[in-house]
Every structure is written in C-alpha cells, then in structure tokens.
Amino acid sequence: MLVTEILSSLLLIAGAIFFLAGTVGLLRFPDVYTRLHALTKADNVGLGLVVAGLVLQAESWTVAGKLLLIWLLVLLASASIAHLVAKAARKKGIELWK
Amino acid sequence: MYTNDQKQHLQFAPGHSVIITLRTGLIRAVLFTLIWWILTDGAMNSWLVGVPVVLFATLVSVQLLPPFSWSLIGIIRFVPFFLWRSLYAGVDVARRAFDPSLPISPQMYHYRWRLPPGLPQVFMANTVSLLPGTLSAELGDEFLYVHVLDKTGAFASELMILEEYVADLFGLKLITDRSEE
Structure with a gap:
C-alpha cells in the first residue's frame, strides 16, 4: 500500500514538472511553431504521468478506465489542434524564427 | 499514384463488404459497450439507456468511418x-x-x-x-x-x-x- 502511494506521488510530481516545462516553453520559445512543440509534447507527458499516478490510487477498474479515456481524448485533441494552429499560421504567412 | 494492391487494401472487394461491415460493427459495438461500462461505473440499471446508445453509436460510426484495414x-x-x-x-x-x-x-x-x-x-x-x-x-x-x-x-x-x-x-x-x- 505504502509503495503504491509513494510511486503515485512521484508520478504526480513528475507530471507537474512536465506541465511546468510546457509553460516555460510557451513563454520562452520565440514563435508560434516552437511554442506548439512545447505545449503538445510536454503536456502530453505531464498528463500521462498524472493519469498514471492517479490510476495507482483508483478504487475500481472503471475509474482507471475513465482516466485512461481522458488521456486518450486529450492526446487526440492536442495533436489535432496543434496541427490546425500550425496550419493556420502557415496560411497567414507567419515566418519561422531562425 | 498507388498500386491496385493498396487500393484493395483500403476499400476491400465488394463481395466481402457485408461480412466486413458486420465484423467491424461487432468490434466497434464491443468497444462502445466497454466505454459505456466505464462511464457508468457498470451500473446495472444504466443499460436500459446504454444498449440503445451503443447500437446507435455503432450505426453512426460505421456510416461516418467505413471499415478500414488494420492489423x-x-x-x-x-x-x-x-x-x-x-x-x-x-x-x-x-x-x-x-x-x-x-x-x-x-x-x-x-x-x-x-x-x-x-x-x-x-x-x-x-x-x-x-x-x-x-x-x-x-x-x-x-x-x-x-x-x-x-x-x-x-x-x-x-x-x-x-x-x-x-x-x-x-x-x-x-x-x-x-x-x-
């Protein structure tokens, strides 16, 4: 019991660090394309670790399944939206930062 | 641009299409049932709504996304x-x-x-x-x-x-x- 609690906490903290990294990237990266990199990839891993941490604490299979569904939906949404934002930026002729 | 072989892969021959649609529908119905079970915490009385919803979702899904090949x-x-x-x-x-x-x-x-x-x-x-x-x-x-x-x-x-x-x-x-x- 204690082992799963410690492991769960470690996963949650690691997840939070990735969310922080995503936000730092959003602020520090120079243009829309590079910022999308930070948001999609770091937040995907961040949420994945948070979900893994919470699954360890889940009381039933259905709760674990719900968490997993949330992660999959967010993956799909963030990848699709990143693509659409990048495509719109290209259409508008926004140049790459070099 | 693509070989006939690959088109076959994506579209299937017409003769097999009924069987393939049925198989795809069955697989998707099982998946939707699983999702419904997860969302409702397996509550028995929810299936009164759940069964029609799963059937409807399966029909819509086969319409919107016809069977495709996968492995x-x-x-x-x-x-x-x-x-x-x-x-x-x-x-x-x-x-x-x-x-x-x-x-x-x-x-x-x-x-x-x-x-x-x-x-x-x-x-x-x-x-x-x-x-x-x-x-x-x-x-x-x-x-x-x-x-x-x-x-x-x-x-x-x-x-x-x-x-x-x-x-x-x-x-x-x-x-x-x-x-x-």
Whole structure:
C-alpha cells in the first residue's frame, strides 16, 4: 500500500514538472511553431504521468478506465489542434524564427 | 499514384463488404459497450439507456468511418514505440525549454509521403506532433510539412521509422520506389 502511494506521488510530481516545462516553453520559445512543440509534447507527458499516478490510487477498474479515456481524448485533441494552429499560421504567412 | 494492391487494401472487394461491415460493427459495438461500462461505473440499471446508445453509436460510426484495414500485430508493435518516443519527446522539449541557452534551430521540412491518403496519413500527421522535435504543420498531397525544432537532429530517419510503424498498423506495405510511376 505504502509503495503504491509513494510511486503515485512521484508520478504526480513528475507530471507537474512536465506541465511546468510546457509553460516555460510557451513563454520562452520565440514563435508560434516552437511554442506548439512545447505545449503538445510536454503536456502530453505531464498528463500521462498524472493519469498514471492517479490510476495507482483508483478504487475500481472503471475509474482507471475513465482516466485512461481522458488521456486518450486529450492526446487526440492536442495533436489535432496543434496541427490546425500550425496550419493556420502557415496560411497567414507567419515566418519561422531562425 | 498507388498500386491496385493498396487500393484493395483500403476499400476491400465488394463481395466481402457485408461480412466486413458486420465484423467491424461487432468490434466497434464491443468497444462502445466497454466505454459505456466505464462511464457508468457498470451500473446495472444504466443499460436500459446504454444498449440503445451503443447500437446507435455503432450505426453512426460505421456510416461516418467505413471499415478500414488494420492489423493487431501492428497495433501491438505501435503502442510501446509510441509511448516510449512520446515520453522521450516530452523530456527533450522540457530540457530545451529549461536550458538557459535555448538550444533550438527550427526548420520546415518537406516529408514525401509513402503512405496512401486518408486515415493513414491523418493518423501519421497527428502522431508526428507528439514525437520528438517534430510538429505537423500541413498535410499536402505529396508532402507532409513538418516543423522541426532542431534541424541538427535525426528527425528524417525518425519520420521514416514512424511511417513504417503506421503502415504496419493499417496492414499496408509502403511504396519504396516511386520513380518508375
């Protein structure tokens, strides 16, 4: 019991660090394309670790399944939206930062 | 642009289509049942609503997304590859974001498709954005326009490997040489 609690906490903290990294990237990266990199990839891993941490604490299979569904939906949404934002930026002729 | 073999793969021969639609419907109905069970915590009295909803969702899904070819072995190969590479992608971008010198050198890379158009290309475009240092910026007829975070990295070979995994997933063979066509 204690082992799963410690492991769960470690996963949650690691997840939070990735969310922080995503936000730092959003602020520090120079243009829309590079910022999308930070948001999609770091937040995907961040949420994945948070979900893994919470699954360890889940009381039933259905709760674990719900968490997993949330992660999959967010993956799909963030990848699709990143693509659409990048495509719109290209259409508008926004140049790459070099 | 694509061989007849590949078109067959994507569309199926008309004679088999009824069986394939039924099989696809059955598989999807099982998946929707699983999702309903998860969402309702397996409450018995919810099935009164759940059974019609699952049937309706299955009908709509077969209408909107007709059966396509896929491979179980391809899926089993793809999942660990994707989990590992997307974890690496997160670590990689986090390292760059925290590094005081901000080590990035972006580039727009034109990746020539080997996958057939439709679902396989869309699937790959979505996956590209979650893998290390690449972001799909536009889905062209001939190229996938990929924004690369660090042009000194091995992104080109990474994209080719990903495309092979995606082809596997959909039970397709990639066209290796297009110069003759």
